[in-house]
Amino acid sequence: MNRLLILLALLCVPFLAWGAQGQLQEPEASRELMNLIRIEKFEMILPQVMRDNEIDMWIYVMRGKDLLNFELGDNPGIYVFTDRGSGSIERAVFGGRIDRELYDFHGAESGIPQFVAERDPKRIALNYTERQSGYNTISEEDRTKLLEALGNKYSKRVVPGDKLTADFLAGRGMAEIALYGRLLMISTEIIEREFEKIVPGVTALNEISGNVFLRDPDGNEENNTGYVVQRGDLIGLLDGASMMDFSEHNGGIAYVLREGETDLPPEVKRIWEHALVTREIFRKNIKAGPTGAETLEILIDELEKAGYVYIDRDQYDTDADPEKTQVHIDFHALGRIVSQEEAPRISPSGWGRDLKIPLYHTFTFEYMIHMPVPEWGRGKHLYICIHDGVMVTERGVEFPAPPIQGIHIIR
C-alpha cells in the first residue's frame, strides 16, 4: 500500500507542474524590466511632456507612499527635473537616498534654492492641483516651506503639475507596450476560462470571477449577484491581468443557447454586427493629437452619420428613435494603474477628456450597445459591452493583441 501512495504522490507532481504551465502566466516584475520602463519614461517621455506643457522645471515632493513611487522611486525626497535644453532632462534628488542608475545629481534639501536659481526656470510645475484630483500629493506644509525656500522670484513661477503628471504617466515606451500586449492576452485567456465554467441553471454570476453582468430587455442589470445563469442569457464579463503597478482588463461576451438552439439567434447576431460596425467607426476616427473631448465629438458625429444614437450614459434612452441602436462610449486609459482614470479619456466624464491623446496611448475600446428589439415590445432591447485593449500609433488605432473575436457560445 505504501508503494501505491508513493506512486500516486510521484504521479501528481508533474500534474501540478502542468497546471502551472498550461496557461499563460502573469509575468514577474523583474528588476531589469522595471528599470527599463522607468528609464525609457525618463528618456523618451519626460522631455516631450515637459516641452508640451511649457515646463522648464518639475519639482515633485514625495514623503513616502506616493502615486509616482514606481516612476520616481520609493525614497522620500524632493525630485527635481530640469529641461536644460539638451535632448534629455536633468534628474536630481534632494534629501533621502538616490538610485544612481536613474538620477544624475543628489544633494541636501537645503541646496534647492541655489540649484533652482542656477537653472533659472521660467515655469516650475509642482505636485499640486487646483481641481479635484489624485495628483494633489504635496502636503500644505511642504508646499509652504518650498515656496518660502524658493523665494519671491521663483515661487511666482510655480504652477500646478497635475497635467504634466498625467501626461508623463500616459506616455508609453515600447517595453511598456510589450507588457501591455502580454497582459491583454492573459486576460483574454482568463475570460474564456471563466466562460467554460458556466453551467446553465446551476452557475450563479457571483461564482464566476471578474465583473460579470447581464441586463434584461428592460435594462435591469444583474451584476455579480446570486442570479443563476439561464438559457437565453447574454452575459458580459470583464476580467484582467496585472504585473506590479501595471494592469489591464478585457471583456468577453457569452450567450447561453436555449433548448433546441444550435447557434446564436438572429437578434444576437445582429447586435454583434453592430459591435463590429461601430468598432470600425472608432478605429478610423481616432488619432494622436486631439483631446479626448474633441475626439468624442468626432465619434458622435460619425456614429450618428452611420445611423446610431449616441447616449452619454450607459442606459437605454426610451425617448430616442425606437428603431435606432444606441451606443455609449467610455474609452479610458489602460496600463499604469494610477493613470487609468486621470488620463486622456474619450468619454463624456472625467477631467482627462481635456488631455490630448498622446502617441502610443494605451486605452480601451469600451463601448456599450443597446439594440432595440421591436418585436419584443416598446423599449425592449439587447445590451452588450465591448472592452478591448487598443493603442494609438502613427497609423491610427491598432490592437496589440487579438480583440474579442465573437460571442462565446455556452451550450
Next chain:
Amino acid sequence: MNKVRIVFAFFCMLFLVQESDAQTRNPEAMPGISPAYYGMFSSSNPYATVDMLDHIRREKFDLILPRVMREHEIDMWIHVIRPWTWSGNEHRRLEHLNLNYSNIDSTDPLRYEFGSNAAVLVFTDRGGDRIERVVYEGEVTDAGAYDIVNGQSPFINQENYEIMDYVKKNPDKVPESEMGYRFMGLGEFVAERDPKRIGVNYAEELSLAEGSETYTLALTDGISYADHLHLTKALGDKYAKRMVSAEHMILDYLSRRVISEIVLFGISDLDRTERGFPDIELGVTTLGDLRGGYVRHADGSETDDRDYVIQGGDLVGMGINYVLRKGETGPSPEVEKLWEETLRVREILRENLRVGPTAGEMCDLLARKLEEAGFIYIDRDQYDINAGDPEKTQVHLDMHAMGKGVLAPRISPMGPRWHWDIKIPLLHTWAVEYMVHMPVPEWGPGQHLYTCIHDDAVITERGMEYPNPPFNEIQLIR
C-alpha cells in the same frame, strides 16, 4: 501489485489527455521554426499562439497592405506559392500534435503572412480603405482573413475522375500542362478588376535569397519560370504586359511591423533577460558546461569549442560575462573600462538612430559619429592592428533586422547592397548588434579586449527604444 499497475495506467492515460488538451487550448503556430528565421514565432514562445498570429496577419492586411501597394503603385498583387516547394516533412513530423503548422516548411517567405504553403493569391486595390484579398487557388490556414477563398483546384490531383470528365467535356480548354489548372479563369477575374500595374513575386534587381545568415527562403523570387509562363498565358496579352516585379513591395510588406508584432517581439526575448551563469570551477568547467558560447582571446583568436576549459579573465559569449580570476571579487579595471566604452557606443547609437534614412546612410552617419567620439569604426569584426591610433577603441556594427528573418534594412557593411538601400521604417525591429575591440596597450601591441552586444530594439518616432531589457551590467562568473 495489480493496483499499482492500474493506477499507473490511469495516470498515463490522464497525461495523454491533458497533453493533447493543453496543445489544443494554447497551440503554438509555428513549431520547428528556428529563431534565425522567425524569432518572435519560436515554438518556445508561449505567446505565439494561433490567435495572435492570425491577428497579426489580419492587422497587416488592414494596415500595411494598402500602404505598400499604393506606395509602389501596384493595383494588383499576384503571389504564387508553388506547392512543390513544400516537402511536407515538418507536417508529417508534427501531424499528431494538432497544431496550426500547415503553413510552415515551405520556402516562400510569405508563407506565414498569407498562412499558406501552396496558393495563387490575388490582392486588388479596388479603392477605399482596404485591399480585396482573394485565395484564387489553394488553401490557407486562416480563411477568415480573406474575402474569397476558392480552395484547392479539384484538378490539382491528377488521379481523380473529375479531371477525366473535364477533359472529355472541354477538350479545347485543357491547359498545355497540368500546372495551368491553378490559373484557370484568372484572366477573366483580372479583367473584371482591370489593374494598371500587376505586381508578381519575381525578382529583377534584388539578389541573394535572404539575409547573410540563412539563405533558405526565396524572398522576393518565389514564382517559378513555368508558373510565370502559365500566368502570362492566363492573363492574356493585355494584362501580361502590365506585370512588374513585386520585389520592393514584398520587402516593404515583410519589414513593416504592426504593433502586435512589436508586442510579440518584445515578450519573446524576455526569458533571455534572465541572465546569469552557474558557479564554475576554474580549470575544470568548459564552455559546454556554460551552455556553449565563445571566448575571444586578447590576440583576437576565438574559440567556440565546447571542450574549451574556462580560464580566469575570460569574457564569455555576448555581453560582458567576466570570469573572475583567483582572488578577484569584481571585474578587472580594463573590463570595467570595456563596459564604459560599450555604454558610450550605445549612447551614440541611441542619439542618432531614427526613422527615415536608408540603412547605408545611417551606417555612414554612425561611423562618422563614432569617429568624432574618438572611436575607430571598422568594417569587419576583427581588431585592426593597422587602423591607426593604437590607443583607440575599435567598433564594428551589424544591426540587422530581427523577429522575422535577418531582413533588410541592415545597418552594416555586410549583406547585399539592397539591404543598405532600404529606408529604416517606423517600428522596425532589429538587433542592436555591435562589437567593441578595446586595446589594452600594457598587454602588448594589438592585444585587446572584445565584446559583442546584441539587444532587441524598435525604432519609433522618438528614436531607438528597447522592448525588453538590454545588457545592462557586467555579469560575473565565479
